[in-house]
Amino acid sequence: MSRFRICRRLQHALSILVVAVAFMGLAPTAPVLAAGIDAKAKALAKLDNDWSKAAATRDAERVASYYAEDAIAYPPNEPMTIGRAAAKKVWAAYFADPSFRISWKTLHAGVSKSGDLGYTTGTYEDSYKGPDGKLVTEKGKYVCIWRKQKDGSWKAIHDTWNSDSK
Secondary structure: OOHHHHHHHHHHHHHHHHHHHHHHHHOOOOOOEHHHOOHHHHHHHHHHHHHHHHHHOOOHHHHHOOEEEEEEEEOOOOOOEEOHHHHHHHHHHHHHOOOOEEEEEEEEEEEOOOOOEEEEEEEEEEEEEOOOOOEEEEEEEEEEEEEEOOOOOEEEEEEEEEEOOO
């Protein structure tokens, strides 16, 4: 192996190490599988999974109740929405289609050291009838940032999801 290749590989490895260390310093907690997380993160993962169960009821009001009043949602292929009421409209539009179904599974969760911010990430699956009348099933991923409220409850403040279709 030439000396140049060794230097390039060392530079590449060092770059990866620097980025990883920098990310660890910025991240509130290291992502871990939901099954092996601390109690605070486990409670947040449970809340996220309860939210998915709420979505199965197709009740836009109930689904929107998981958002903070000033939440920002980033639905796929649509403009972002600001506020719980705007997020409720997005969900109501989804539920207006009788064939629409969605569920998600929390894979990672974490809570900041200060205990006032947290995150959940995972995968989702939705389905609906396409323009041709055939059932379309999508799989995707999501990231949700949560903030602890004054009353001690957690509410979603940033919620984004997109499909793996491309």
